[in-house]
Amino acid sequence: MSRFRHLISIDDLSKDDIEYILKKADEFLEIAIKKKKLNLLEGKVLANLFYEPSTRTRMSFEVAMKRLGGDVINMGSVEATSIAKGESLADTIRVVENYADCIVLRHYREGAARFAAEISEVPIINAGDGAGQHPTQTLLDLYTIKRESKLERLKIALIGDLKYSRTIHSLVKALSLFNAEIYLVSPPSLRLPEDLMESAKCVETDLKQAIEEADVLYVTRIQKERFPDEEEYRKVAGSYKITAEMLRNSKAIVMHPLPRVDEISYDVDNLKNAIYFKQAFYGVPVRMAILSEVMG
Amino acid sequence: MKVLTISKIKDGTVIDHIPAGKALEVLKILGIKSGSRERVSMAMNVESKKMGKKDIVKVEGKYIGDDELNRIALIAPNATINIIKDYEILRKFKVEIPKFVEGILRCPNRNCISNDKREPVTPKFEIKEGTARCVYCGGKIYEIEKFLV
Numbered sequence: 450m451s452r453f454r455h456l457i458s459i460d461d462l463s464k465d466d467i468e469y470i471l472k473k474a475d476e477f478l479e480i481a482i483k484k485k486k487l488n489l490l491e492g493k494v495l496a497n498l499f500y501e502p503s504t505r506t507r508m509s510f511e512v513a514m515k516r517l518g519g520d521v522i523n524m525g526s527v528e529a530t531s532i533a534k535g536e537s538l539a540d541t542i543r544v545v546e547n548y549a550d551c552i553v554l555r556h557y558r559e560g561a562a563r564f565a566a567e568i569s570e571v572p573i574i575n576a577g578d579g580a581g582q583h584p585t586q587t588l589l590d591l592y593t594i595k596r597e598s599k600l601e602r603l604k605i606a607l608i609g610d611l612k613y614s615r616t617i618h619s620l621v622k623a624l625s626l627f628n629a630e631i632y633l634v635s636p637p638s639l640r641l642p643e644d645l646m647e648s649a650k651c652v653e654t655d656l657k658q659a660i661e662e663a664d665v666l667y668v669t670r671i672q673k674e675r676f677p678d679e680e681e682y683r684k685v686a687g688s689y690k691i692t693a694e695m696l697r698n699s700k701a702i703v704m705h706p707l708p709r710v711d712e713i714s715y716d717v718d719n720l721k722n723a724i725y726f727k728q729a730f731y732g733v734p735v736r737m738a739i740l741s742e743v744m745g
Numbered sequence: 746m747k748v749l750t751i752s753k754i755k756d757g758t759v760i761d762h763i764p765a766g767k768a769l770e771v772l773k774i775l776g777i778k779s780g781s782r783e784r785v786s787m788a789m790n791v792e793s794k795k796m797g798k799k800d801i802v803k804v805e806g807k808y809i810g811d812d813e814l815n816r817i818a819l820i821a822p823n824a825t826i827n828i829i830k831d832y833e834i835l836r837k838f839k840v841e842i843p844k845f846v847e848g849i850l851r852c853p854n855r856n857c858i859s860n861d862k863r864e865p866v867t868p869k870f871e872i873k874e875g876t877a878r879c880v881y882c883g884g885k886i887y888e889i890e891k892f893l894v
Contacts, residue, residue, distance in 0.1 A: 564864065
């Protein structure tokens, strides 16, 4: 009996559920590293329905399913489907549920995955709904922190766009379950929303102090489109850039949900601190754990 | 002595203990507007021991339904409903704020799936401490009367 039928929001999971998934991911790590294949989901089909662009999420779900012995079908680009002719999400779900044993959905509207879960006969996994939730990213972030640092008594700095980033919002909620100390580093216009700030142990600080204090530096892209003035954006974006020089005496690991633009200098990539590509890889064992849970 | 200048009704519904200034919203919920045929009496800013000031609405010939009750409870959580038959109170009860409402509120988030006209979706909200939370996108409504459908 699986712990959950659908995975829609990190809010639906308890600390115990999260720890269970992370432990399960550990069991699949070796397979993912060695690029081997199991037959756990042999005969099962996963449908990837991506209404918005994705590289890591879509590909890592595909790899995860194949490493578990299952097959994957992809919707392809929205322009090449009936959606371009005006088909509703509800109808698409009712069609695809007959082709597949599980649906991974990324949609531009908030709440789309919750709605799909109401009507679908097969499990729905939310791979991002507008500015809403992206729970599998949060789980792989937690897994990365667990493997490369520590989840208990963690000091983590969240840097960049803390206002609009769905990744940050979900991560703050999940970290509050682990009682983490959270340092917030952002331009005033991109501060973490008040209700989230109150839900966890958060302190606003500057980049220098965050690098000195934190075990983990979690960097996000500052989105240009959030600024009315390009000059303002340049000033702000430049002041939150992590360089190798800044990390000279730091043992903190550096994470990023990717894609990066220029918020982490390329000279950081070769440092031991740089974990972001490994973080993207950890998406595979974590998604293997999730897929095996909902379909196993 | 204070005299309440609002007449008794023979058959219908009296809604008492409406927060001052919300009577017009209650009429809107009951579907009463200009051109409606129901006989309606309304008192606004009446003195009240419990509330300081309150509004009262009396509607002749109309008995309130569950859906309307839920809506009224959202904007007037302390309202009392009196069902009147032959000038006598047949039933008197307080509204109860529902924990969950469906199809009564619309989500303030324009990008919420519940606002997509193409989808067969009914907006759903959880109600807690005077705030409504969209089941789909998590968007919150603090001024509920502004988002009544």
